[in-house]
Amino acid sequence: MSGMPGKKAKRIEERGLKGIRDTGLDEARLRAFLAHAWHTPKGLYGWLATVDHKLIGKRYVVTAFLFLILAGLSALAMRFQLAAPEAGRISPDFYNQLFTMHGTTMMFLFAVPVMEAFTVYLVPLMIGTRNVAFPRLNAFSYWIYVSGGTMIWIAFAFNTGADAGWFSYVPLAGPDYGIGKRPDFWAQMVTYTEVSALAVAVEIIATVFKLRAPGMTLDRIPLYVWSVLVTAFVILFAMPAVMVSSTMLILDRLVGTKFFDPAAGGDALLWQHLFWFFGHPEVYIIFIPATGFVSAILPTFVRRPVFGYLGIVLSLIAIGFLSFGLWVHHMFATGLPQLGESFFTASSMMIAIPSGIQIFCWIATIWGGRPIFATPLVFVLGFIFTFVIGGMTGVMVASVPLDLQVHDTYFVVAHFHYVLVGGAVFPLLGAVYYWFPKVTGRMLSERLGHWNFWFVFLGFNLTFFPMHILGLQGMPRRIYTYPLESGWGSANLFISLSSLVLFAGFALLFLNMLLSLRNGRPAGDNPWGASTLEWATTSPPPSYNFPHLPVVTHREPLWARPDTLPVIEGLRVDAREVLGGTVADAVPQLRLPSADNSIWPLLSAIAVGGTFFASIYTPWAVVWGAIPISIGFICWFWPKGEPEDEE
Amino acid sequence: MSNTFLTACGDRQSALHAHGANAQKIFDLIWTFSAVAATVWLLVVLVLATALLRGNLAKASRSPLQIDADQERRLTRAVGSATALTVVVLIALTIGSFFAGKSIASLSGSETVTVRVTGHQWWWEIRYPKTDSSQAILTANEIHVPVGESVKVKLDSLDVIHSFWVPSLAGKRDLIPGRPSELTLTADKPGIYRGQCAEFCGYQHAHMAIIVVAESREAFDAWRSRQDANAVTPASDEERRGQAAFLGTGCALCHAIRGTPATGTVGPDLTHVAGRRSLAADALVMTPGALAAWIADPQSVKPGAKMPRIALSADDLNAVVTYLGSLE
Ligand code: HEM
Ligand SMILES: [Cu+2]
Numbered sequence: 005m006s007g008m009p010g011k012k013a014k015r016i017e018e019r020g021l022k023g024i025r026d027t028g029l030d031e032a033r034l035r036a037f038l039a040h041a042w043h044t045p046k047g048l049y050g051w052l053a054t055v056d057h058k059l060i061g062k063r064y065v066v067t068a069f070l071f072l073i074l075a076g077l078s079a080l081a082m083r084f085q086l087a088a089p090e091a092g093r094i095s096p097d098f099y100n101q102l103f104t105m106h107g108t109t110m111m112f113l114f115a116v117p118v119m120e121a122f123t124v125y126l127v128p129l130m131i132g133t134r135n136v137a138f139p140r141l142n143a144f145s146y147w148i149y150v151s152g153g154t155m156i157w158i159a160f161a162f163n164t165g166a167d168a169g170w171f172s173y174v175p176l177a178g179p180d181y182g183i184g185k186r187p188d189f190w191a192q193m194v195t196y197t198e199v200s201a202l203a204v205a206v207e208i209i210a211t212v213f214k215l216r217a218p219g220m221t222l223d224r225i226p227l228y229v230w231s232v233l234v235t236a237f238v239i240l241f242a243m244p245a246v247m248v249s250s251t252m253l254i255l256d257r258l259v260g261t262k263f264f265d266p267a268a269g270g271d272a273l274l275w276q277h278l279f280w281f282f283g284h285p286e287v288y289i290i291f292i293p294a295t296g297f298v299s300a301i302l303p304t305f306v307r308r309p310v311f312g313y314l315g316i317v318l319s320l321i322a323i324g325f326l327s328f329g330l331w332v333h334h335m336f337a338t339g340l341p342q343l344g345e346s347f348f349t350a351s352s353m354m355i356a357i358p359s360g361i362q363i364f365c366w367i368a369t370i371w372g373g374r375p376i377f378a379t380p381l382v383f384v385l386g387f388i389f390t391f392v393i394g395g396m397t398g399v400m401v402a403s404v405p406l407d408l409q410v411h412d413t414y415f416v417v418a419h420f421h422y423v424l425v426g427g428a429v430f431p432l433l434g435a436v437y438y439w440f441p442k443v444t445g446r447m448l449s450e451r452l453g454h455w456n457f458w459f460v461f462l463g464f465n466l467t468f469f470p471m472h473i474l475g476l477q478g479m480p481r482r483i484y485t486y487p488l489e490s491g492w493g494s495a496n497l498f499i500s501l502s503s504l505v506l507f508a509g510f511a512l513l514f515l516n517m518l519l520s521l522r523n524g525r526p527a528g529d530n531p532w533g534a535s536t537l538e539w540a541t542t543s544p545p546p547s548y549n550f551p552h553l554p555v556v557t558h559r560e561p562l563w564a565r566p567d568t569l570p571v572i573e574g575l576r577v578d579a580r581e582v583l584g585g586t587v588a589d590a591v592p593q594l595r596l597p598s599a600d601n602s603i604w605p606l607l608s609a610i611a612v613g614g615t616f617f618a619s620i621y622t623p624w625a626v627v628w629g630a631i632p633i634s635i636g637f638i639c640w641f642w643p644k645g646e647p648e649d650e651e
Numbered sequence: 652m653s654n655t656f657l658t659a660c661g662d663r664q665s666a667l668h669a670h671g672a673n674a675q676k677i678f679d680l681i682w683t684f685s686a687v688a689a690t691v692w693l694l695v696v697l698v699l700a701t702a703l704l705r706g707n708l709a710k711a712s713r714s715p716l717q718i719d720a721d722q723e724r725r726l727t728r729a730v731g732s733a734t735a736l737t738v739v740v741l742i743a744l745t746i747g748s749f750f751a752g753k754s755i756a757s758l759s760g761s762e763t764v765t766v767r768v769t770g771h772q773w774w775w776e777i778r779y780p781k782t783d784s785s786q787a788i789l790t791a792n793e794i795h796v797p798v799g800e801s802v803k804v805k806l807d808s809l810d811v812i813h814s815f816w817v818p819s820l821a822g823k824r825d826l827i828p829g830r831p832s833e834l835t836l837t838a839d840k841p842g843i844y845r846g847q848c849a850e851f852c853g854y855q856h857a858h859m860a861i862i863v864v865a866e867s868r869e870a871f872d873a874w875r876s877r878q879d880a881n882a883v884t885p886a887s888d889e890e891r892r893g894q895a896a897f898l899g900t901g902c903a904l905c906h907a908i909r910g911t912p913a914t915g916t917v918g919p920d921l922t923h924v925a926g927r928r929s930l931a932a933d934a935l936v937m938t939p940g941a942l943a944a945w946i947a948d949p950q951s952v953k954p955g956a957k958m959p960r961i962a963l964s965a966d967d968l969n970a971v972v973t974y975l976g977s978l979e
Contacts, residue, residue: 097854100856173850173851176852181772272829273830306706311723346752349748357738360733367702370706371698371729396687396691400685402748406677406684406751408823410666412849476666477666
């Protein structure tokens, strides 16, 4: 009792100092306050505890690219084996692990996370706010992702790499035919990394809906942000399906349930339905943000706004919806009733309409503009060139009878690489060139950039185009060797050699990044003369993103007012605060505290990861693991500090 | 190693060399779709190139362009027409695909021969059911069909999912445990057609090929009645020794030879093994040397195959090979 008055006095005194707003502060003091409030401590602790979306985003990108390298090396190894018929360079067992790790890593550990990485980095900057809605969740999702990915690759190093294909069909991956612990690692890693995808999705939806700069009404949201918003909803509805199915798989394997065992009343096809109900949208989870890159890059380099904003937004939403009506086209060969087949043929074909509309709008944009052939634009052009091929072969595999010949052959391998590499990786590389100056403050070399493009572009097309023909000539996929008499030898040798060119193209990208990081030309705030908000702040952006929160009055804010952006005032600068607004019109509503750095997201991720890992060996891990997980979460969410003063 | 291509020069396992009604219908569809796809792609690339050139020739300027209302209207009209055209083309393709599917479905119902195919890791069990004139028979990895007649192939699997695919004769169909399915194929020319399991089924998925031998009705009937007979009884001492070794060392645990005490069902039925063109699902050509190599060490030929190495003395091995070689 006796201590109370003193404490209370101190509180009141602190209050007096608290609540400093940005109103009327001079620029230097404002920046000093903000830098202090949004500061990430130096050293290891700061590195582990940061909740800055830019640091986390960068980390995500680097990690995703490391997984890309691992997956690429697996692919090269496969091409090494397939370069000659009946080659004995790689054993069948190892080969099966290689293509499984390749597919799993590319899909779960590279393509989806790299798209999320860009989202996490860019969205707050593009919508004019200081951080994502749930910064600690953001940190947590990164730690989950990196540990899940590391886990399955360490397993691979110990010859426990997944080997039942990235789709892990049962019964092959089930308790009776799955080899050792391999499918267990696969299943747990999938469930685990999808936790992180879901967390990012929730993150993005909340951030885009609530934290947009004042005046950024729905029809002023940059198209890239629209694309990741649609993606987030697709993730939200698709990912649970694969988490449920991989959990059912691990239960079948470890606890002895019989979900997929036909002999005990289970159903092997159930796995395929669940897996593809996720697996098809998965492709769009990768593709939709890539179209967002295109819509962001294109206007900057043709010097005019994208043609058909509304048409593109509606197409994005349509693609999001339609992506859920297509999963059965992965299962045509299982033999479904004719009526069902016709429905899925029609809906698969229909998705070509919104995709086509987007392509037409982009071409119209170029038609009405004055293209400058900088590297990002060149990658976008390469994207249109290749993606249309993937789209057309997509129409082919949507036809049931046609699919019955090409399904599970190299034709399909060619098709989906045209969609994934042509449709997503090309725009992604364009995006790397486009935003690298913003992130690092330095330009990438344009000269190396063009070399990079041509190697990747030619390498890619020479590697994958001949696969269409091989598939039609009867070469099945997922085979580690083929007979000499098949006549597939020379095409395969050609493909393997071309894959080296493609590989060299990626090496040029990494070389360019490394060189430019040290010696690149300084970028300045807005080197491309672009129109969206991320270019309104310095390169690289300060920890608080914007010293003054911008107000948006136009769809192309920096083109409408090249001199000065209007700003809003009234936020606290001595503590982390962001501005929340209405969903539709982004009318400022309230000031929201934004979470401070914390080590607990990391510790919670370790607890969750350890539990998942141990559960591969004993189901009891789930029981014991609940204890550290609860401790982690309680500390993470423990309220501290004073309640926000009402105003 | 594998062989059946030898006579065929690579065109016996290709969707582009259709030799049956089912495959032919799909082949026509492939061409239609490819032609449409190539045209569309070319149009897109041409328009894109034009757009790039006319914009670039107009001299690039760094300041953002003003939007020209007239031009926007023209662009809207162009995008609108392109979209409408896309819809029309897609509808046409969907209808075409639907009718192709229907006419393939209409092939079934007129079959004169029925074959049951069961997928195993990594070989095919073939069963011809009993007919009026023949008893049910069991063989492996090789299907015989009469030319010009429809054949009903009934599919199932007892272990994992496989997929039955002989591209020159028909599209593929999965073999899913617990879900029997079927397929109709016709061979319109005599010949040997090769097929391969198309669904990844584990370790030796790459070596799970199947051969379809299409022959005249007389040759087929002759083959069928040869299969009806039990295995020949060993004629020489060497063959007798081979049979004894076969029955005595564990081969019989997995393999059956009709007319002997060997009734195993884990591996292929060997009653007429020497009459087949290949071994171990087309991993080897059927020759005495290949038989010996396979039996001596199956794992070096087809690592992971579910046939263990069985210790046989050199003499026993030769005898077993001679004995199996007599099982025409
Ligand atoms: C010395 C005794 C054996 C002999 C002479 C023998 C002979 C053969 C032959 C000739 C084939 C090829 C059949 C064909 O492709 O049509 C074969 C395949 C096979 N055998 Fe045996 N076998 C023996 C023991 C066994 C045993 C003990 C097992 C079971 C544990 C077994 C399981 C299999 C299987 C599963 C295949 C199919 C392999 C594949 O194509 O993947 N065999 N065997
Ligand atoms: Cu198979």
